Amino acid sequence: MNRNPHSTNLLLNLGIESxxxxxxxxxxxxLNDANVLLLSPTGSGKTLAFLLPIFQLLDEEINGVQCLILVPSRELGLQxxxxxxxxGTNYKVNICYGGHSIDTEIKNLSNPPAIIIGTPGRIADHLDRGTFKVDTIKTLVLDEFDKSLQLGFHEEMSFIIKRLPKLNKRILVSATSGIEIxxxxxxxxxxVLDFIQEEEKNSNLSMKLVPSREKDKIHTLFQLxxxxKSEAAIIFCNHRDAVERISDYLSEKGIFATFYHGGMDQEERERALIQFRNGSISYLVTTDLAARGLDIxxxxHxxxxxxxxxxxxxxHRNGRTARMQASGTAYILFHESEKKAEYLDYxxxxxxxxxxxxxxKPPEFQTIYISGGKKNKVSKMDIxxxxxxxGKLEKGDIGIIEVKDFISFVAVKYNKINDLLKNIKDEKMKGKKYKIAVARNVIKKEIE
Structure with missing residues (x-):
C-alpha cells in the first residue's frame, strides 16, 4: 500500500467530500483482485474509481513505469x-497519442513517469521504438475498452499486452455491458462490478418525441x-456534414453554437470543447464522439x-444528462417518413x-486567448x-481557466471584455508580453 503523505488530501484536492x-x-x-471488469454509466465517476486504487498500488521506490492506461481517444486520455x-500526487504522468509530437513524448518519457496514458496506436509505436522499459509495469487499465474494440484496435492492443511480461493486475472499464472480452x-x-442496470432503475431521464412537419427537421430543431429557456444542450447527429450544417444554421439564426466531430483538427476540437465547457457557447452540435469519455x-437537455x-x-448519448441524482430530458426529433428505431418506444x-x-439569451461569458501556457511557466494563479x-477585474468576472502547454483560455464576463483588453493592452505578465485577445471561433477544415 502507498503511504504517500498526500493520500488523505486527494479527495480534498479534487473538491470531493466522499x-x-x-x-x-x-x-x-x-486493490484486492487481479482481474476486474468495471461497468458503470457515463458520468458516474469511473476515472476516479480506478485512479485512487492505482495510486495506492504505486511503489515510490520504483523508478520506472508502473501502470499503463490505454484509451480509445486522445480526449479521454487528456481527461x-x-x-x-x-x-495532487507526487507521481509523474505522461500522455501519448497520435497528432501529438512524438519527439516531445520521447523526451518526456526519458525521465520515466509512474503512469503512462495513451492511445493503442501511439503506445505500440513507442514499444516498437523501445522508448520506455516495460519490466516494471504491473497494472494495465483498458478504459472504454469496448470503444477501442469498436474502433478496430485489436491488433495494437494484442501487440502491447504481449510485451508486458510482469502484469499482475488487469482492469477493464466500460459504460456498456455484454461486451465479449x-x-x-x-x-x-x-x-464483475455491474452498476449499469442499477443506475437504469434509478434513472431520472425523461424522453420527449418532437414531431417535425417538414422532412428537413432543422427548423423544428431551431424552435426546440x-x-x-436559454439552457445549454448537446445536439447529436449521425454525420459530420450534418453537424457542420446545423451548427452553421443555428449560428446564422443568432444562436451561440459550435460543432465537434472526428474529422476536425485536434486544436479545433479542443477549442470547441473549451468554449462549451466554460459557457461561452451554449449549444454543441456533435457526432457520437461526444457521447462518452469527454470532460464536458x-x-x-x-x-x-x-x-x-x-x-x-x-x-451513451443520454448519459450526458440525468447523471447520478440529477434530472434531464432527451428529445427525439422525428418526421413520419423516417424509419423507426426498433429500440425506441414511439x-x-x-x-x-x-x-x-x-x-x-447570449452566454454570460466569452473566451479570452493568451499566447502562453505551462511551458512558459504561466499558471492559473498568474492569470x-x-x-x-x-485588468481591474473582480472575483465574479472570471470563469473557467484552462492552461495548455503553450496557450491558455479564460472565460470572462461578456460585459467586462472591452475594459479588460484596454487595461492590459501595454502590460506584461511575469515580465513578458503575451498576445491576449478574444478567442476565435472554431475553423472548418479545408477540403483538399
Missing part, C-alpha cells in the same frame, strides 16, 4: 491526465432550442437530431414546439492575479 458507492466498491475490489494531476487481454474470470458539463443505429449509443409523450417568440491587478 466517494459514491460504485467508487468505494471499485477501490476495494481493484484522465487532468484528474490525476488534480489529485478478447482472449489476448488474458483477463480470465474477472470480478429556443424553447429550452452536466446537461439538462440532450437532443437527438438523428437516432443512432444501436441502442447502446443511444444510451408512444412516449410528444412535445409540439411552436413558432419562436425569442432567441435564447488571475494579472487580470485582477492590471
Amino acid at each position: 466517494l459514491n458507492e460504485m467508487q468505494e466498491v471499485a477501490e476495494s475490489t481493484i 484522465i491526465e487532468q484528474v490525476w494531476k488534480k489529485m 478478447p482472449k489476448y487481454t488474458n483477463v480470465v474470470n474477472p470480478t 432550442v429556443c424553447s429550452l 458539463p452536466e446537461m439538462k 440532450v437532443i437527438h437530431y438523428h437516432l443512432p443505429l444501436k441502442e447502446e449509443e443511444f444510451t 408512444e412516449i409523450s410528444k412535445l409540439n414546439v411552436s413558432e419562436v417568440k425569442a432567441l435564447p 488571475v492575479g494579472f487580470f485582477f491587478q492590471k
